[in-house]
Amino acid sequence: MGFTISPDLLIVLEFVFAAMAWTVMGARLWLRKHRRQPFCLSDYVTMICMVSLLLTVSLIAAYEKSNINSLLPTTPHDLAIARRATRIYATQLYAYIIYLWGQKSVVLLFIQRVWGGLPWPRVWIRLAWAYIALTFVFAIVAWSVSCRGPAYNIVLTGRPPAHCLNDAGSLYTYVALNTSTDLLLILLPIPWLVQVHRPWSTRLLLVGLFSIGLLIAAASLSRAFLTTTNNGINSLISLFELLLSALAANLPTLYSLRRRKPQAPSPPDPECSMPPPQPPQPWARPRVLSDTQIIADSGDTDTETQSDHRNTRVSSQASTEPLFRRELYL
Numbered sequence: 001m002g003f004t005i006s007p008d009l010l011i012v013l014e015f016v017f018a019a020m021a022w023t024v025m026g027a028r029l030w031l032r033k034h035r036r037q038p039f040c041l042s043d044y045v046t047m048i049c050m051v052s053l054l055l056t057v058s059l060i061a062a063y064e065k066s067n068i069n070s071l072l073p074t075t076p077h078d079l080a081i082a083r084r085a086t087r088i089y090a091t092q093l094y095a096y097i098i099y100l101w102g103q104k105s106v107v108l109l110f111i112q113r114v115w116g117g118l119p120w121p122r123v124w125i126r127l128a129w130a131y132i133a134l135t136f137v138f139a140i141v142a143w144s145v146s147c148r149g150p151a152y153n154i155v156l157t158g159r160p161p162a163h164c165l166n167d168a169g170s171l172y173t174y175v176a177l178n179t180s181t182d183l184l185l186i187l188l189p190i191p192w193l194v195q196v197h198r199p200w201s202t203r204l205l206l207v208g209l210f211s212i213g214l215l216i217a218a219a220s221l222s223r224a225f226l227t228t229t230n231n232g233i234n235s236l237i238s239l240f241e242l243l244l245s246a247l248a249a250n251l252p253t254l255y256s257l258r259r260r261k262p263q264a265p266s267p268p269d270p271e272c273s274m275p276p277p278q279p280p281q282p283w284a285r286p287r288v289l290s291d292t293q294i295i296a297d298s299g300d301t302d303t304e305t306q307s308d309h310r311n312t313r314v315s316s317q318a319s320t321e322p323l324f325r326r327e328l329y330l
Helices: 007-034 041-066 076-115 119-144 167-187 200-210 213-226 231-256 304-309
Strands: 288-290 327-329
Touching: 007 041, 007 231, 041 076, 041 231, 076 119, 076 167, 076 231, 119 167, 167 213, 200 231, 213 231
Parallel strands: none
Antiparallel strands: 288 327
């Protein structure tokens, strides 16, 4: 007998995990306003994620309450209920895909703000954007053409599915797309994180913030190894997946906004509008650049005396310390 979860318990767990994810995303937006900083593209993407998550859990709750698994559509009324529930199920998966890939976009936007002005990272970031967009399209198409998707579902079409992606193929496709994008976002900033001139404890902390995606990748991979059809296990994995995605996307920004007192509104800075990088000039003396001024030094104290004596401009993440003190010569 497979592992099962009662519909009522599943609905409660979904709203609990969704509330925790909402809290993480809401804290990011609240801190942004508390620091008197304008919302940027990543914040608006976070808002889209919040809406898509709310839509996902609401549709799942409606689907679970319909009790479609115990319904035999023998009458036109029962068939209409089954079709409505099937459409709800298909729509919530689209919303869930939008939520997951939206969180991936938030992570990549953060990486772009930190390293996007440097020539070599900028190339890899553009390739990462292309891969994120490609996998998102593939994930949508893979679900659409699956045997349980809206295009071939027997309840919606009234005929047995043919030439469609079966349950195992749909699951493995999703696992491959989701895991590969998570690993990409983990590996992308690591080479520059480990080279910064910071204490190793700070470096490991920064690496850890970007490595939460490993837990998401592990959760996604566990679907393929644990089960392909058990809805109870898949539901539990999805709950951890949605919460970990919110943590992975927002903890770096929350870390950078920590422990700082509200600042007076400052001029536009690299958070929202990064100036275009200047091409290197071989005949000129190498120009010294600071990597970024986004994440504060974890060892700093929040005293006004220290802030008054620092002659650094306020960064976009409400920190008065640069992320890295390492100087780059372009």
